[in-house]
Amino acid sequence: MEGTLQFVVTGDKGEDYRITFSRKGLNFTGKCTCESGKMELYCNHVFQLLAGDASHLVSPNAEQLDNLPAMAAGTDVAQALENLIQAEAALVATKRVVANCKTALSRALHD
16 A cells, blocks of 8 residues: 555644655655654654554544554564564563562562
């Protein structure tokens, strides 16, 4: 699915940022006007929209978020996003294991 989608989101400090997703061939890009986006660093605004999170969306086109997965499909971005989602899930699971180990250690120290 080639084309361009634009969204406006509100940042944590109330600023509005424009996000543009574009696809041509296998090249899919996501750009944001926030400081991180301008420096081509990881941008939470772009990731939130890619993940389907419209909680900060202020533009009246929330229904277009449904087009992002198809737009990114088959690109390196889709694979990188999937890798990130899996890594975050593994991190949550690992934090749970660490918390259980700390509880077990605390019990062992106090019995």
